Amino acid sequence: GQQLNQSPQSMFIQEGEDVSMNCTSSSIFNTWLWYKQEPGEGPVLLIALYKAGELTSNGRLTAQFGITRKDSFLNISASIPSDVGIYFCAGLGSGSEKLVFGKGTKLTVNP
């Protein structure tokens, strides 16, 4: 099935550093979403973006919906150990209810 192109695949950072990850698609999406998944759990929504060019923050997280509607990025500032997990981007097309996910970015934060 279709998956979005998400990079980097994994990141190893020190506590306190900023993190950036991005997602691209060959298709246009009307909604971009960022999820976090921890071991043994389902994905949990972090940020939802509804409009091209939109920049949205949720605490230390900031995400943007690309102007072309084919890309999005997520930034995490001042990382802490509990940020560890796998981050997924997901897109939702017009009139569709099925989420298309990226392959994920595995984040490791060293204290």
Added chain:
Amino acid sequence: GAGVSQTPSNKVTEKGKYVELRCDPISGHTALYWYRQSLGQGPEFLIYFQGTGAADDSGLPNDRFFAVRPEGSVSTLKIQRTERGDSAVYLCASSITTPGSYNEQFFGPGTRLTVL
């Protein structure tokens, strides 16, 4: 309140056997979704229910996979003649339905299926 629950949490079966995976959505959520997550991949859509009916089953990989939601609440994903390639985590999600706006999908913890 209670989130989406899925049973069993783990299922080990032998190639060729039949399995059923159950999903209990959040109470009052009319929409229910099944996704499959293979190791190292993101979830992939399988099927979406609106009430009792399958509104979109375009993600079901073949006719060995079938899902039902007879009373518009609990759903069961059924896999016949399981193959080793069916091994994955099967995730269920549910949402309310508000036309014209994004309805957040809340995910359960998944059922890890291993086919030996």
